[in-house]
Amino acid sequence: MNFFDLVEKRRSVRKFSNENVPGKVIMKALKAALLAANSSNLQPWEFYWIKDKKKKEDLVKACFSQNAAKTAQELIVAVSRIDTWKRNRELILKDYKEKGKLLPIIEKYYNKVIPLSYRHDRFGFLGAMKKIISIFMKIIGLFKPIPRGPLYRHDVFEIVTKTTALACQNFMMALVAQGYDSCPMEGFDHKRVKKILNLNSKSHVVMVLGVGKADPKGIYGERFRIDDDLVIKII
């Protein structure tokens, strides 16, 4: 099936049949997810594949026992993190070094620019300080283009969640490519989901993905999109 047929075929399936999903299908889809574009190659994502029966039951409950979770053969939780950049940055720099390609500009980028964006404290002091500096920066910004963020912790969360979403779309498409379906869920008790996964405050649950084969009644209606010209603007 070509890419555009897959795009047409992918629908959010709310009810799955009881046909089992082979583990290698999930793993292949996860590996495709990890090849998505991502911010500064910092790969701030995590994918939790919940196999433990008790944890799975708890997760279904945390998703308000909605059908897409309850009938899913497999449940995967996509998580974004603002704290893995330090570890990942070291791995990236190590790889550059090993390949003999660590240019000064790359080293500066990962050692100076990235920490400036990603370093934050729990109480927002650093965010407030960045905000104050940004007020002075604005004067320079009157004369030439300048970077204006991320300032706050929530700005960094927006970046890492954005990147994780890129991977999620690959994941869902990779399932369709293998003849399986998914449902991305955002309706859940994020505090409970984080507890099940033992996540800290530097992580957000991006979405819970139910996976399986669609039940004949699994798609709740025809796809509806608003007119293209409301959202595609040629200027």
Add this chain to the structure above:
Amino acid sequence: MNFFDLVEKRRSVRKFSNENVPGKVIMKALKAALLAANSSNLQPWEFYWIKDKKKKEDLVKACFSQNAAKTAQELIVAVSRIDTWKRNRELILKDYKEKGKLLPIIEKYYNKVIPLSYRHDRFGFLGAMKKIISIFMKIIGLFKPIPRGPLYRHDVFEIVTKTTALACQNFMMALVAQGYDSCPMEGFDHKRVKKILNLNSKSHVVMVLGVGKADPKGIYGERFRIDDDLVIKII
């Protein structure tokens, strides 16, 4: 080419050749983008395809004149919005009604639940109020799963940006499927980009996408990913 080959093939291209990209290639990729999964089907995205020569020059400058922007044959800006839900909700409800499928639960969802999440004022009063209510809700949350957000305006921005990113990944993959390349950029002066596009404060620039055919020197290095087991957790 099958989906997994496309995933392998998609790389962020930093320098494009001067081969022109047919308009229908862009339009086909944009239409594929709009079929991505999205939050509550509210389609809070916009894609600006910049054809005006002056605006394009300004946009390149706002992207700090980086190669990926400067050499791109086409530039598309992906935008997420927290203010189009009202219009889109009406269109969704109208479609349900026309199909004779407007169940009370759907009407309630779009008319009660969605405004509770999406309605915000500029100064954060509503966000603060939601936060206060959420403190009381936490008591209920001790006994059963409850929705815990979005509370603040920036939480809503995280949702709409997440959804727009799903569409962006489809867009990039759709270009590869047609033999073209892209570079998703986050390094830009977002204030200037917003000014060029005449965007209000209820919109975020999610990414600027440069499009073209890769120059032979367009990919700056081998792809590097950290080990799978650092980010795929089976529990």
